[in-house]
Amino acid sequence: MTNPWMIMVVGVLTVFIALFVMILFLLAFPKLFVVLKRKEHGNLAPLPQIIEVTKKPATIAPVGVTAEATAEDASLIAVLTAAIVAASGASASTFAITKVRQTESDVDGGFNTPVWGRVERLSRK
Numbered sequence: 001m002t003n004p005w006m007i008m009v010v011g012v013l014t015v016f017i018a019l020f021v022m023i024l025f026l027l028a029f030p031k032l033f034v035v036l037k038r039k040e041h042g043n044l045a046p047l048p049q050i051i052e053v054t055k056k057p058a059t060i061a062p063v064g065v066t067a068e069a070t071a072e073d074a075s076l077i078a079v080l081t082a083a084i085v086a087a088s089g090a091s092a093s094t095f096a097i098t099k100v101r102q103t104e105s106d107v108d109g110g111f112n113t114p115v116w117g118r119v120e121r122l123s124r125k
Contacts (some may be wrong), residue, residue: 076100 077097
């Protein structure tokens with residue numbers, strides 16, 4: 001069997017027979033698994049309750065906070081909310097910023113790094 005034409009014909013027939021067997025298997029595949037039924041579940045667990053988060057209206061400002069500071073916080077919250085909505089593409093009703101406060105590190109010269117980081121920055125001058 002050294003004839004190249006015979007080798008080609010046997011190769012092509014082998015490929016087509018394999019493809020035909022695969023097609024028959026794929027057509028019979030759903031019928032083979034009809035015997036296996038899905039397991040019927042009895043009592044299903046209840047779905048979790050959806051709790052809506054509502055924003056609390058600003059009531060009384062804490063002691064030592066003026067009305068001007070509260071208005072400034074409200075405008076800061078509005079700006080932060082707009083920035084998050086623009087950056088994430090989410091709706092503003094999906095989250096709530098409730099409080100904005102200044103950290104202790106901001107009070108100490110505007111650094112939010114540890115002491116060794118501050119010393120290194122100040123030593124550059």
